[in-house]
Amino acid sequence: MNDGYKVAATSRTVQSLEKEVGISANFLPLEVDIADEASVKSAVSKTLEIFGGVDVVVNNAGYGQLGTIEELSDKETRKGFEINVFGLLNIMRNVIPHLRNKKSGHIINISSIPGFLRAFPVWPGPILPNHFYPADPAAFL
Secondary structure, eight states: OTTSOOEEEEESOHHHHHHHHOOOTTEEEEEOOTTOHHHHHHHHHHHHHHHSOOSEEEEOOOOOOOOOTTTSOHHHHHHHHIIIIIHHHHHHHHHHHHHHHHTOOEEEEOOOHHHHHTSEEOSSSOEEOSSSTTHHHHTTO
16 A cells, blocks of 8 residues: 555454554445445445456455354354355455456455365364365365
8 A cells, every 4th residue: 555556455344454454545444244245335336436446356254164064053054155155256246347347357266275175174183074164165266
C-alpha cells in the first residue's frame, strides 16, 4: 500500500482488519460473511465503486474442523463446506465477470496440505483419513 497499491480486505469484522493494518486511503476493510452471497456481492460492488477495479483476488478464508465422521454432526460438516468451498465460489462468482470484462486479472486460491494428502496428520499421532476436513481444500486443488 505504501507503493500505491490499493487493497480491499475482508474479514468477519472491520475492527480486526483496522487493528492489524491500520487506516489508509489505499486500504478498504470490509466485513464479509463469505457463506452469504449477498454479503460477498456487496463487498465486491463496494470495492469496484471505491477503487474502480480489481486486479488480483486472494482467497485465503477458511477454517479447519477436527473430528471423525461419527463425531461431527451434519450441521458442523456443512458449515465447513459452506465456508471452505462455497464461500470461495461466492467470491469467484462475483468477481469473475469484472475480470472477464477487463480481460485481465488473477485469482489465487490458498488451500492447505490436508487437501493434497487427502488426510490430516495429527500431532502426535497417526494420519486420520476418516474425517471431512481434507475434502474442503481438495475441492480447489
